[in-house]
Amino acid sequence: MNARVNAVRAGLSRGWTEFRLSFTNAQELFSGYLLMPAVFVVLAVILGGERMAGTDTSAGATTMAMGITMHMAILGLMTVAQVLGTEREDGTLLRARATPHGMLGYGVAKTGHVLGMSVVAVLLMLVPGTLLVDGFALRGLTGALTLLWVFLLAMLALAPIGAILGATLSNPRTGVGLLVIPVMGLVGISGVMFPITFMPGWVQSLAQVFPVYWIGLGVRASLLPADHVALELTGTWQLPQVAGVLTLWAVVGFAVAQWVLRRMARRESGSRVQAARERAMKRAY
Amino acid sequence: MSTDVQPTSRARAQASGSPQEAVLRVRDLRMSYGATEVLRGVDLTARRGEVIALLGPNGAGKTTTIEILEGFRRRSSGEVEVLGHDPERGDEAWRSRIGVVLQSWRDHGAWRVHELIQHFGRFHAPFSAPWRVRPHDTDALLETVGLTEHAHKRLRALSGGQRRRVDVALGIVGRPELLFLDEPTAGFDPVARREFHDLVHRLADEDDTTILLTTHDLDEAEKLADRILILAGGVIVADGSADQLSSLVARESEVTWSAGGRRHVHSTSAPARHVAELYAEHGEDVTDLRVTRPSLEDVYMAMVRRYESGDAESAAAEFVRGIR
Secondary structure, rough: OOOOHHHHHHHHHHHHHHHHOOOOOHHHHHHHHHHHHHHHHHHHHHOOEEEEEOOOOEEEHHHHHHHHHHHHHHHHHHHHHHHHHHHHHHHHHHEEEEEEEEHHHHHHHHHHHHHHHHHHHHHHHHHHHHHHOOOOOOHHHHHHHHHHHHHHHHHHHHHHHHHHHHHHHHHHHHHHHHHHHHHHHHHOOOOOOHHHHHHHHHHHHHHHHHHHHHHHHHHHHHOOOOOHHHOOOOOOOOOOHHHHHHHHHHEEEEEEHHHHHHHHHHHHOOHHHHHHHHHHOOOOO | OOOOOOOOOHHHHHHHHHOOOEEEEEEEEEEEEEEEEEEEEEEEEEOOOOOEEEEOOOOOOOHOOOOOOOOOOOOOOOEEEEEEEHHHHOOOHHHHHHEEEEOOOOOOOOOEEEHHHHHHHHHHHHHEEEEEEOOOOOHHHHHHHHOOOOOOOOOOOOOOOHHHHHHHHHOOOOOOOOEEEEEOOOOOOOHHHHHHHHHHHHHHHHHHOOEEEEOOOOHHEEEEEEEEEEEEEEEEEEEEHHHHHHHHHHEEEEEEEEEEEEEEEEOOOOEEEHHHHHHHHHHHOOOEEEOOOOOOHHHHHHHHHHOOOOOOHHHHHHHHHHHH
């Protein structure tokens, strides 16, 4: 039996277990899965069929596209950072380290867990949105396929960034709370909430460096009517660029994350976990 | 367990007097954090199947030593060989031969006991060998650590002592040849502590596991360990069995008895003669007779006190001389 293959299998089953367990925790169920879909579906239903100026797009549909993009950003950046930060602090990672090929199994498990969670989270927006929101639907099979690859590339581009943040935050709880500010700032300038053309030129250029702008563009391409493209920066969906930029982020992010995670894992030890525990006790959690 | 697949069981090796292989060899181990030197030249050796207790005051470097041996921490200098490998370069096969009992806290809270042990056991399966089948069968292991009735509980529903047993089970699930325990019984009640001691003896005797544990509890060290090391000020200041160490500090034993409704205490270097004299004098009136030789605690206090008065090196030299 090959030890690596065996560890990958053990990791897959671990990922499945963790995915399954994520539905048994009321808090995780609420904040991880239900909160964002609830907020955006309700908002989209209220805004309903109002048309956006000069297009055939309903305000409900743009709200949903915004919600789905934001949800991906939160899952990929904040959820990943939080999971990693917490498991570094509570000793889960150290246990993996003390196990033969345990880090490999852990990595596989986390990827599976986060991917499964994100699929469910996006479906929880997509399905009720399609049923309840006026003018919101996947743009046919092409739209569905576009959304699928944009989603996968988005997670691949964002998760390494989230992992790096989780590995470097000294206190996972308050640290993740503080992350809300830059993450929301990035979402704000990336044309997710309103067209990026409202922004000054330098902000537009800045936003295009980061993956969130391109994720938003890809999501809108798959969910909004064709004439909505007129509101975009270049008047086209720029799908090849979406794929290119996200792939680049994924490749670079993965390389850097691997290095950062290795470094972090090397530093884990029983006494560090013990010290983290004592700090956490003082914070009275 | 069939004995002919285990050619070097501890009892046999001891009986035949054959040299036992050293599973742990440390020479002149040093560790500094910035300008602070925590370990200042630690030497230690452990043979197969030996149970060693590492004692010492807080901050003496016990945990640092263990973490270096586990491969979790980089040493500043010195030679370290654990199961034939340098822990800093130990591969995954080496990892599978080492057991580490970590202190769980709130990790895997939603997992069920059986599920978690089964999961971690899977990683060890590729490293199984005919003479050492890995991992342990989960049900048998749960029985061994006394968690059978809690097998399907979630970890977060367990008491502190039960969680600790999960930690132990996870530490030994891969049938390690060398097991590290950092303060294993902290927070145990007396019953749990007793059960844990039995488990350690079983591991060492039946499975030929070498065990290195740290503890604050002198009584525990005396009960469990074949050999006790006292670490103070970054060096090993004493090394020997509890009896050897005790014989070094004071030669006087304490004899207590009751006669005629009164309790008596007498210190003597010849307790047997004293008891004989007592019997000759009082006959059957002597009751509640007890002879206490100097305890490990006396040794420990003496050593640590000497170290704290800045006399560690000479104290250590004196002890080593005494033992050999």
